[in-house]
Amino acid sequence: MSSTTRITLSRFLIEQQREGGNLPPQLRLLIEVVARACKAISHTVNKGELGGVLGSLGSENVQGEVQKKLDVISNDILLDANEWGGNLAALASEEMEAIHLIPHRYPKGEYLLVYDPIDGSSNIDVNLSVGTIFSVLAAPEDCSQRVVTEQDFLQPGHRQVAAGYAIYGPQTSLVLTFGRGVFGFTLDREVGSWVLTRRNIMIPPGNREFAVNMSNQRHWAPAVQHYIDDCMQGRDGPRGADFNMRWTGSMVADIERVLTRGGIFLYPWDAREPERPGKLRLMYEANPIGMIIEQAGGAASDGRGRILDIVPTGLHQRVSVVLGSADEVETALAYFADHAGSGEPAAP
Numbered sequence: 001m002s003s004t005t006r007i008t009l010s011r012f013l014i015e016q017q018r019e020g021g022n023l024p025p026q027l028r029l030l031i032e033v034v035a036r037a038c039k040a041i042s043h044t045v046n047k048g049e050l051g052g053v054l055g056s057l058g059s060e061n062v063q064g065e066v067q068k069k070l071d072v073i074s075n076d077i078l079l080d081a082n083e084w085g086g087n088l089a090a091l092a093s094e095e096m097e098a099i100h101l102i103p104h105r106y107p108k109g110e111y112l113l114v115y116d117p118i119d120g121s122s123n124i125d126v127n128l129s130v131g132t133i134f135s136v137l138a139a140p141e142d143c144s145q146r147v148v149t150e151q152d153f154l155q156p157g158h159r160q161v162a163a164g165y166a167i168y169g170p171q172t173s174l175v176l177t178f179g180r181g182v183f184g185f186t187l188d189r190e191v192g193s194w195v196l197t198r199r200n201i202m203i204p205p206g207n208r209e210f211a212v213n214m215s216n217q218r219h220w221a222p223a224v225q226h227y228i229d230d231c232m233q234g235r236d237g238p239r240g241a242d243f244n245m246r247w248t249g250s251m252v253a254d255i256e257r258v259l260t261r262g263g264i265f266l267y268p269w270d271a272r273e274p275e276r277p278g279k280l281r282l283m284y285e286a287n288p289i290g291m292i293i294e295q296a297g298g299a300a301s302d303g304r305g306r307i308l309d310i311v312p313t314g315l316h317q318r319v320s321v322v323l324g325s326a327d328e329v330e331t332a333l334a335y336f337a338d339h340a341g342s343g344e345p346a347a348p
């Protein structure tokens, strides 16, 4: 790509602000700060053994999951980068049980940032792609006059004003949406700039590829068993086509593949913990990814309805997800509908 055509993230955001007229300066600056923090996280992840950043801390996060060193390091990078800028009224993270208020010494802003600092952290020690997922909401107007509470974050996903993820893989890339299309950037490490490499990403239809953790198959609701069974029967079965399966253990890596070549990603409810709707978290996994998928022409459901219409009841609540190319999600949801009247177990 010649240097004359290189559009950096900064230039892209300024042009979006100028042209679209609905990328407010505070939101533009917030995205710049988050993107800069993702560069710092990428640099730290890439150190691997040499940086002493691998392995676990021996502690558990609010999810009851083992915390990796990089979970905490990345969380702190995002906190330190964002709390002073005057763009945020508060932050929230997978790694922090409660919301994080902006210290009194800094001005409060108009937005709420909620994020998963390292998604897929179980893959860090085995050198597989991991990522950062973030979601931006508008803070209620009276937040400037009062203490922000968790309730202020509990907005349905269709109220997000921006969403994105960084993926730390063979390349470090950033995928962003403000509700007017999905854009991809690649980190130029020589210069330290995010460079626009994909405009208006659209999920290709018709790709016969599903991403699900097959080891949970015996625990799924019958609707999911039936859908995956039919895919597995290939061209001689009801779907009339052979399917491929991929599962990386990092949502951002699987979603990057779905955005790029299509297919479907599922993490459905299962009977291992029947009271739990699913494994993935609504506020900082399903909602931001769901916004990106919809903006790329896809669909994002919890198996019964649109993920972005779910009214959250808790910062760390979990949800079942079925998302990807609109055609394949529609086909999968037909299985859910077929089984819905049978009284079979499904997401509570």
Ligand code: P6P
Residues within 6 Å of the ligand: 119, 120, 121, 122, 213, 249, 250, 251, 252, 279, 280
């Ligand atoms: P499992 C990572 O912990 C994560 O939240 C997602 O990134 C990923 O898709 C999923 O969980 C993997 O879950 O049960 O297959 O390890």
